[in-house]
């Protein structure tokens with residue numbers, strides 16, 4: 166088998182200590198240049214300039230010398246230990262480490278100071294341009310009513326509309342929420358260092374939450390139980406409903422609701438967590454929540470993180486409360502995430518129970534468009550390395566686009582590295598696959614489709630042509646940290662690295678791969694031949710097999726057509742066969758399992 170056409174699909178789970186900084190200007194573009202930075206380099210420069218540092222959990226903290234106003238004397242700068250990204254808690258100035266570094270290195274020498282000052286000014290201006298949420302929030306408050314001050318009758322009605330527990334109004338006061346009548350919704354401010362930096366909106370229609378701004382916010386919703394003293398512990402939950410369930414049961418003194426649920430933990434948010442020495446992550450007992458807890462814990466610093474294990478009797482707070490469980494009891498059983506290098510069976514038994522109770526979830530995220538692939542591969546799992554190969558022009562890029570789009574539409578944060586074709590062409594293919602219609606024939610709906618696509622967690626690397634693998638992998642690592650990437654696609658690896666067809670690297674890669682997928686085109690050798698995807702390697706379950714690829718040119722899709730049921734009914738009439746038998750036969754034409 167020739168591995169000339171090699172696609173890598175990496176499901177990122179862990180990242181190394183070293184990181185490189187890349188500038189991420191808009192939400193869907195990953196742009197170079199990349200500046201190398203490491204925590205030891207940062208510390209060395211701070212030491213060299215005799216700057217007193219505090220070792221935080223995720224950040225290094227120094228006094229701010231950029232703040233201008235007199236009151237801001239006690240301002241602190243938080244420097245992210247992984248990326249070097251810095252942020253001041255008073256003037257809100259934030260940016261890349263290299264700017265701060267230049268400022269610190271030149272501030273007393275006056276060398277090139279003008280240039281550095283110019284850069285700083287530019288940064289200050291961008292900070293100012295970015296939304297002023299304090300005045301926006303004041304407007305919302307002026308035009309609407311605070312939840313805590315609604316009349317008792319209206320308050321009860323509101324609780325009913327939003328299916329909220331009967332929390333006393335004095336408790337809800339802590340959250341400073343606003344009741345908005347058109348459209349019926351509740352607004353809760355996101356707080357960073359006592360400032361309003363955005364808000365979360367809870368709709369009455371569903372449990373769906375919307376966040377403003379839609380990326381990189383530095384604050385969260387925080388509830389502090391009145392009359393209690395914080396011991397430095399906070400319970401971290403994904404949704405407002407979860408937070409309110411805990412408030413209702415008075416299960417914790419400090420509860421934090423994340424701004425983007427489990428989708429993303431912005432690095433801008435990490436400074437706001439610095440004051441807590443213990444964080445209990447309670448995210449729910451499904452597969453994505455389980456992995457997200459581990460990923461977020463790495464960013465927050467695993468050593469202070471505990472989590473509520475994802476077993477059947479410990480769903481996320483709202484669901485646990487609905488089932489009448491005692492939330493305080495569940496919190497008492499939270500376990501540390503940090504594992505010692507030597508462990509005992511007693512420590513592992515909870516992990517085993519989680520695995521056993523979550524078989525279906527451990528198997529991974531299922532594709533909506535490829536039920537056959539779900540049956541063979543069991544789903545998309547993080548940390549696995551998949552290779553897709555096949556003859557020239559057989560549709561590898563097209564298949565990979567749809568394969569990753571399907572997962573991204575289910576919330577899997579995805580990073581595309583397309584080295585062969587332009588990002589615009591790739592994105593167009595994915596847009597058409599999402600819209601499921603010809604874009605040319607539906608130009609009037611282009612903006613509607615584009616707006617929906619824009620909300621998907623898909624990022625594109627801007628490299629093109631041959632690249633140094635280290636540079637690319639550094640960019641991948643960085644994006645993984647910043648955007649919580651769970652799925653990386655590199656198309657195509659050999660082209661990117663300039664590897665020849667005969668290269669032994671390809672064989673080595675397929676040996677290392679967890680999954681090997683091959684697009685086979687039997688149409689090239691037989692008239693009745695079909696195109697199909699062969700699963701040639703599957704490390705997880707060992708199941709191998711094929712999935713027939715029927716291409717829909719208008720949708721650019723290989724999604725399985727939903728016609729099996731009709732075919733069953735027709736066949737049954739003709740032959741009078743047993744329905745189950747026929748279903749089995751039809752399924753067999755779509756999946757040929759190979760015993761191992």
Ligand SMILES: Nc1ncnc2c1ncn2[C@@H]1O[C@H](COP(=O)(O)OP(=O)(O)OP(=O)(O)O)[C@@H](O)[C@H]1O
Nearest residue numbers: 170556557558559560561562563564696715716721
């Ligand atoms: N099953 C199919 N039947 C007909 N056309 C297809 C099929 N699959 C893909 N195509 C079309 O073939 C063209 C090439 O597809 P694609 O770029 O995905 O192939 P590839 O294998 O990635 O190519 P390359 O080997 O050059 O990287 C595209 O225009 C795509 O729409």
